[in-house]
Amino acid sequence: LLDWKIELSNGRYDYDVFQRAGWEPRSVDYSKYRTLIWSDGHDKSLTRLEKLNLTDFVMNGTVSEKSNLIIGSQEMVRENTNVEDADEVFVRNILRAEYRFPGNPLGANQDYSGKTLTGVAIGRNLIFDVLSTNVEGDMYPQPALMNIVESGDGLSQMAFRYNKVQNDEWPDIARIAGVTSSNLYSNVVYLGLDWRHFGDIEKVVRGAFDYATGNGGIIIPVDLLSFDARQVGSRVDVNWSTASEQNTARFEVERADVTNTGTSSYVKIDEMSAAGNSSVIKHYGPVVDNKVSYGNTYSYRLKTLDRDGSHSYSDEQIVTMTGLSGAAWLGNASPNPASNDSKVSYRMSESGSVRISMYDASGKEVAVLFDGTQSIGEHTLNISAGNYASGTYTLVLQSGNIHLTTPLTIVK
Incomplete structure (x- = not known):
């Protein structure tokens, strides 16, 4: 589950590891997140509530804030087919995939370690290695073979292609190693291999992120990555960064005086045009405030105004003006x-x-x-x-x- 935060001096991804076993099953709600990366248990079919939660997450997306579901599971198609109607409906309607005999590109229960996949919709033309973990007791990779379900909203595509199959004459439709689907409200990436069996998991995740971003599913919400106000000599410099923007019009920097009796009303000291729509990090500033005095304390905040007239405020930054040795x-x-x-x-x-x-x-x-x-x-x-x-x-x-x-x- 991904969110994003960055400091000017120390960029990083922040994410939640959501362990369902620690929650009462009926209390789970993924709707607060934009992006969900799912890893399931080996040889386990989804429970009714798991299917419901994943479906609700996908359906919770909007045109402006699409939901992104990314799943790595070699069992999900195999174990959720013909178990009950709801299972197959979930696999077909949400994952847009269905079981293809024999369920494994090399045949039932065969080992795919040492073989490769080629990226199609994910990491186009890149080669992805499939490896065993070599952990005692851990099963070798048995990836899923599937068909693409064409019916439904949006577009479904092959995510990966198996380079080695039972019969070298098999066409691409018999080599499908994953399905991507995109519509107005969501992006779903289903990969037919458990995460632990990818030789370079970072390359896979980056490819999935690129797919989601390229289809309007910004991984990072329209969020303020950082907002910083600090004294530089006799002035205050204000800087901020955004991870992405959707329909932003402009930013306004506001300042208030802070005294022992409280904080005054905020007044605008400057404004800057916004990027409008962006899925990359943007840096703004500095806005230079020269109308400050030593010994005084000020509060700064950033007002973000969108093209539809809505606005939001950042957290406040407090700056107390001090001089070198006070002189x-x-x-x-x-x-x-x-x-x-x-x-x-x-x-x-x-x-x-x-x-x-x-x-x-x-x-x-x-x-x-x-x-x-x-x-x-x-x-x-x-x-x-x-x-x-x-x-x-x-x-x-x-x-x-x-x-x-x-x-x-x-x-x-």
């Missing part, structure tokens, strides 16, 4: 490189003496740009870059025991 901050020179004039901002969280000098690459002081007492707040220093030779310089701010530096390149 001063020096920004970056702009423009940089400079040919004529440049300027640099600095901020004092308390009044005091300030000296700003410029040093060349050899460490020689070439100019004192400011030397005096400065009040609390932000100040801007203009630099006549045209008065100095081309080269790389360092601006140094001194205030008490604090020494801050920022580079400046001058070009003529």
Whole structure:
């Protein structure tokens, strides 16, 4: 069962391992998930409630949020055929597959280890190895042979093709190793081999994900992967990322003041156009908030607006503005490189003496740009870059025991 979360510095998949044995059978509900990867027990037919839960999951999809069911099972077609009507209905209507004699590409109970499959709808033209686990007591692979059920909504296709069968003259319709089906509301991938017998399971899963995504079943919901607001000197930078988007119109960054008496109303400080529809990770920002002050605390949130007029909010991010040693901050020179004039901002969280000098690459002081007492707040220093030779310089701010530096390149 897949969901997705990512931090800017540490991307990862998050998923739930849903062990049915730990739940009261009638309480199981998969509808909160978008994608379900199913692994069944060896030589076990599905229970009535398992079939009901899987059917409900598939039927719960919508045009905008399709359900994706991915199953790896060599027994599901064999063990759920002619057991009772409901079993065969599930296999035919949901998996869109049916038993084909002799049920195994090499004949009943034959070992398929060391053989290969070729991708058709899944991992097209890729070769997939079939292997035994070599675990004592674990049965060798006995993959399922099946037919495709053409009737029903949407399109059904061969997922894999067996490269080795009982009779080398068998056509492709007698070599079907899995079925994919897609309609307006769901994508179903049924693979006729247990997961543990695939030589490269990652390649199989990626192929299944590609199939689902290519047929409108975005594996990752329209979710905010991350939303981050953090102090950078005297400003706050806001960044965010999305895993996918459906019909998004724009994003608005909102800020509120946080004090001992509570949080003020949020106000929009900026907005950015959204991708609209995307199934890949998108990064946004930074939105730069310069209208903040040292010592104050702010709350930021992201408002996502869709084309249909709906909107949602992210979690809040709290930022408390602090200065280096509580006294001063020096920004970056702009423009940089400079040919004529440049300027640099600095901020004092308390009044005091300030000296700003410029040093060349050899460490020689070439100019004192400011030397005096400065009040609390932000100040801007203009630099006549045209008065100095081309080269790389360092601006140094001194205030008490604090020494801050920022580079400046001058070009003529």
